Amino acid sequence: MITRKNxxxxxxxxxxGTLSEDLKKAFENFLNQNPDIREEIESLCDMPSITxxxxxxxxxxxxxxSTIKGLTYTEELIIAELENIATPEQRQELKYIINNDPQIKNLRLEYQHTKLQPPxxxxxYxxxxxxxxISLPVIIKNAVAYAALVILLIAITTFLRHPDRQIATSLELRPGIEQTFLLTPADLAPMPRLNRPVIVKHNKQNTSHHSNKQTVTTTRDTISSPQQTAQIVDRIKPKSFSVQVPITHTIxxxxxxxxxxxxxxxADLGTKTKKKFSTWLEERGIKITRREFMIKIKNRSYGISVAGK
Amino acid sequence: MVSPGQYNEAVDKYADGLYRFALKLCGDRDDAQDLVQDAFEKLWKNRKKVDSQKIKSYLFTIVYHKFIDNYRKKSFQASLEETGLDPSYTDSYSDVKEVLQKAIDRLPPAQKSVILLRDWEGYSYKEIEQITGLNENQVKVYIFRARKFLRDFIKDPKILI
Known part of the structure; x- marks a missing residue:
C-alpha cells in the first residue's frame, strides 16, 4: 500500500522505470489521488541530468x-613542424598547446629564426x-686542321726538348743529374696585377757554392725595373735558398x-713522385702548408708545381 | 658516367654551393678552395664511374668526408696544445643573423654539416644520410640538437660562453 508517508x-x-508493473500501477493511482505530489515529481523530471x-x-x-635527449617534448614538436616532418596528429597537438600556452608561441617564433639562409x-676559380x-663532329670537320696542328706541336716540342735548349718559362731539371739552383728574393716576389702565372727561369750550375752561381731571372711580364723589384724584395724579404733536385721534373x-x-x-703526378717532392722540400727546411704545392717563406705562401717528366 | 660537358656544367651549378659549404665548415678560404678543387678533381678522375644523376651529392660527400678527416687531424693537434676561448665571442651582438653566424661556427662539425646541407642545399634526411654516412635517426637528432643550440644562442648568446 503506497501512502503519503512511504x-x-x-x-x-x-x-x-524499474518498478514492477503492479507497483507502477499502484504508484500511478496514488499520484492520481494526490495531485500535489504528482506536480512535485514532474518537476523532478525537468531537472537537467548531471553529466x-x-x-x-x-x-x-x-x-x-621527448625522444631526443636535451629537448623538451614541445621543442621536439616545434622542430618537427619546422622541418616539415611532423605528423597531422603532432601538428594538431602543437596547435592546441600554442592556443593554451602563449609562451610556446614565442618559443616557436624563436625556432623559426634558426632556419639558415645561404650567404x-x-x-x-x-x-x-x-x-x-670537344665534340666529335667538330673534330671530323676540322680533321685536316687538327692534323696540321699536331705535327706543328710535335715539331715545337722536339725543338724545345733539345738538351741545349733553355725553356724560357720554367726551371728545368735534367733526369738523373743533381743540379743546383739559387732562388733569389726577386724570384719569389709576388707579381702584382698579372693575368697569367709568372714563372722564373734559372741558369743551371753544377757547383754547390752559392757565391759562384750565376742567377738569371726572367719573367714574361715586365716588373723588372730595379726600383719595383727592390720594393717587392724589401717587402717580403724571403731568405734565399738553394735547391738540389735529383728528380726529373720541372719545378x-x-x-x-x-x-x-x-x-x-x-694532380696528374703519381703518389710516389708527390711524396718524393714533399720529402725533398722538408729536407731543405721548407715548410709545406696545406697542399704539397704550397710553400711558406716568411709567412707568405708560394705555390710550387711539379710538371712533366 | 659523367661526360666532360656534364662535368663543366656541374662546375657552374655546384661550385658556389660547395665552396659556401666548405668555407663555413672550415672557416678558411684557402682550405675551402682546396676542398672544392679536391672534390672536382676526384669527380673528373672517377667520371666514368659516377652516376651523372648523383654528381651533386658525390661532390658534397667528398667535401664532407675530407673536412671531417682534416678536422680530426687538427683536433688531435689542438688537443696537444692549450687553447683559449676566442675573445670575439664576448662581443655584444647587433642582429640575429650575426648571432646565428657565430652560433653556427660553434656547432660540433657533424651537426654543422647536416644543418648546412639541410638549410642551404635543401637536402632531405635521406640524402644527408647518403652524403654523411650517418643513419637517418642520427641525422634527425643532429639537426634537432643543432636547432636547439642555435635557438638557445639566439636567445642569449652569452649563456654559452
Missing part, C-alpha cells in the same frame, strides 16, 4: 618526454676547374693566387 521510497525507481564535466589537464605537454658567396669539351714557382692554374698538372 511514497518517497518508490519515487526514484518510478522515475528510472561528467569535460575537463582536461592543461600542462600535459610539459609532462611528456651570397661564389667560388672564384670556376674556369680553372673546367676541362675542354715552377708561382705566387699563391696562381696556384689553381697548375692544379691539374700536379
Amino acid at each position: 511514497y518517497e521510497t518508490y519515487v526514484l525507481d518510478y522515475l528510472e 561528467p564535466q569535460q575537463e582536461s589537464f592543461p600542462g600535459k605537454h610539459r609532462l611528456k618526454a 651570397d658567396i661564389t667560388y672564384p 670556376k674556369n680553372y676547374l673546367k676541362h675542354k669539351v 715552377i714557382i708561382h705566387n699563391n693566387q696562381e696556384k689553381t692554374k697548375f692544379y691539374h698538372t700536379l
Whole structure:
C-alpha cells in the first residue's frame, strides 16, 4: 500500500522505470489521488541530468618526454613542424598547446629564426676547374686542321726538348743529374696585377757554392725595373735558398693566387713522385702548408708545381 | 658516367654551393678552395664511374668526408696544445643573423654539416644520410640538437660562453 508517508521510497525507481508493473500501477493511482505530489515529481523530471564535466589537464605537454635527449617534448614538436616532418596528429597537438600556452608561441617564433639562409658567396676559380669539351663532329670537320696542328706541336716540342735548349718559362731539371739552383728574393716576389702565372727561369750550375752561381731571372711580364723589384724584395724579404733536385721534373714557382692554374698538372703526378717532392722540400727546411704545392717563406705562401717528366 | 660537358656544367651549378659549404665548415678560404678543387678533381678522375644523376651529392660527400678527416687531424693537434676561448665571442651582438653566424661556427662539425646541407642545399634526411654516412635517426637528432643550440644562442648568446 503506497501512502503519503512511504511514497518517497518508490519515487526514484518510478522515475528510472524499474518498478514492477503492479507497483507502477499502484504508484500511478496514488499520484492520481494526490495531485500535489504528482506536480512535485514532474518537476523532478525537468531537472537537467548531471553529466561528467569535460575537463582536461592543461600542462600535459610539459609532462611528456621527448625522444631526443636535451629537448623538451614541445621543442621536439616545434622542430618537427619546422622541418616539415611532423605528423597531422603532432601538428594538431602543437596547435592546441600554442592556443593554451602563449609562451610556446614565442618559443616557436624563436625556432623559426634558426632556419639558415645561404650567404651570397661564389667560388672564384670556376674556369680553372673546367676541362675542354670537344665534340666529335667538330673534330671530323676540322680533321685536316687538327692534323696540321699536331705535327706543328710535335715539331715545337722536339725543338724545345733539345738538351741545349733553355725553356724560357720554367726551371728545368735534367733526369738523373743533381743540379743546383739559387732562388733569389726577386724570384719569389709576388707579381702584382698579372693575368697569367709568372714563372722564373734559372741558369743551371753544377757547383754547390752559392757565391759562384750565376742567377738569371726572367719573367714574361715586365716588373723588372730595379726600383719595383727592390720594393717587392724589401717587402717580403724571403731568405734565399738553394735547391738540389735529383728528380726529373720541372719545378715552377708561382705566387699563391696562381696556384689553381697548375692544379691539374700536379694532380696528374703519381703518389710516389708527390711524396718524393714533399720529402725533398722538408729536407731543405721548407715548410709545406696545406697542399704539397704550397710553400711558406716568411709567412707568405708560394705555390710550387711539379710538371712533366 | 659523367661526360666532360656534364662535368663543366656541374662546375657552374655546384661550385658556389660547395665552396659556401666548405668555407663555413672550415672557416678558411684557402682550405675551402682546396676542398672544392679536391672534390672536382676526384669527380673528373672517377667520371666514368659516377652516376651523372648523383654528381651533386658525390661532390658534397667528398667535401664532407675530407673536412671531417682534416678536422680530426687538427683536433688531435689542438688537443696537444692549450687553447683559449676566442675573445670575439664576448662581443655584444647587433642582429640575429650575426648571432646565428657565430652560433653556427660553434656547432660540433657533424651537426654543422647536416644543418648546412639541410638549410642551404635543401637536402632531405635521406640524402644527408647518403652524403654523411650517418643513419637517418642520427641525422634527425643532429639537426634537432643543432636547432636547439642555435635557438638557445639566439636567445642569449652569452649563456654559452
